[in-house]
Amino acid sequence: MREEDVSDRVCVVTGANTGIGLVTARELARAGGHVILACRSEDKGRAAVAEIRENVGSKTVEFLQLDLSDLANVKRASEEFLSKGIPLHLLVNNAGLAGTRGQTTQGFEIQFGVNHLGPFLFTQLLLPALGKADSARIVNVASRGHLRATGIDFSLLKNSTKSILGFREYCVSKLANVLFNMELAKRLPEDVTTYSLHPGVIKSEIWRRIPWPIRPLVTRNMLTVEEGAKTSLYCATNLAIGADSGRYYVDCQEAPTNKVATEELALELWNRSEEWCQEYL
Template sequence: MYALASVLGVLLLVLFLRRLKSRQICLDVKRLDGKTVLITGGTSGVGKEAAVALARRGARVFVTSDDEEKGEAAVRQIKSESVSVNVRFLSLNMANLQSVRDFCRAFLQTEKRLDILINNTGVPAVLDWTENGFSMCFGVNHLGPFLLTNLLLERLKSCSPSRVITVTSEVHKYQKLDFTDLNYNIVPLFSYCRSKLANIYFTQELARHVERHGVIACSVHPGYVAGDWTSQFSILFRIVTYVFTSMFFISCQAGAQTIIHCAVSNDVLQHSGGYFSDCKPSKLRPHAQDAGIAKKLWEASEAMVGLTSSPREHLAARGR
């Protein structure tokens, strides 16, 4: 009896994991000629695949990274795969708020258009601190994109209809935010989940801020992607992880499909603030749809990145 239960358990697990590989493909063939797209972290993973697809559709694409050598190499590859010369690399360190400010200042001085902003830069579950003293997950995955989007928001409004797409993860549903310590940095996986939940709230509140300005905001779960996040670990760990992920996780190209869908499809126009997975709107758990929490997080984030002068709130939010 125990053996039979074990076999059934393994079979159910395999079926569940295999389901993760089943993803929809963006079937919308809309062109993006004349449009300007900015993809943070667009030099690898799903961001890079999205860059290829959008450049192939005629968009002028900018990709960012804090590694210039890697970024330039990625641009050459994106140009080759998309057969487009309208791809450029820009240096941006999302772990440094001054870098975000400098980047936005330079971008706004040289670029007259921004039609699609894709907040794709992210770090995995790590315990570390940004240069500004924020937990790495919360700082890079939420505060960096929050500041970047706000500093570029007027340009997005002037180019409406425009879109802001923020890459989140389904794991957001496993945690809740603690406003006494938004910088929670104890259990790496919990810290990551909270930063992804922050992406959801940010998108919802952003949609409310721009609802009359022709800007559409949506968050995207790309799926469980076999990316290159294991590069920092040992060779043995990378080999084991590669075998597992190649069996059950999806490719970066498949993971980029929902991002591409949200960048081009008119189906998203009636779902601003929505959460998308597998190229369609997806339901959120009740705790991830709390407008009061979304507004509170927005205000706390403004203080944390220096968009408002609320030192008392700023210190409380940092929790350090």
């Protein structure tokens, strides 16, 4: 498998303080990348930076505060990155949450807001830096859960979570990741590519909201976070998929998406997302 050399390339990984994101960031740093961990908690983010530095002996690992549940914070974080004046070679939109109920600062359903709208805005705002790189990639960590969504009811997205466990809304937010990736691929310059993926069913903190006595039972046969990072790293570095922008991957192979993931729905989601983020663009 031929891989892109990431040494000295600038990589931003969101939600990199734990789980799949932490392993993704660590492996990119091990390969010599200049890795920026974009995390909502300063304490957890800086602890992860220290852990990676110690683990792989890299000095070019940094922290960037980013809370995807607040579009104003997303804008501030992107401005902080852009103020460095450096190109961005790789953006891994990894952060996500599941099994939560509520609304974001701007009133969007929490999973839709954190898993789709925040990353939508973050990516838009970082495009000038991605455009400065000789070639750049965007990796969107979606989920096979997107296959369970039956579409997007746009009237529900400016409300609190309707379902009791938030699973239905999670699946819609992950469908949004796949749709965003499809539409983004059409709009990017030729030397910037984008991919989406399912990481596997992984024992990470994503299951943190399942009550304690049940959680170990539910997660006992799941794959490790190291396994979980493999497809993200594949999409980030594999040279053979370079031209396959907009596609979806499972187990490091292209996979079919939900049949409701049409070009029309992707365009509608894009237009609405742009409108919702207008104030911050």
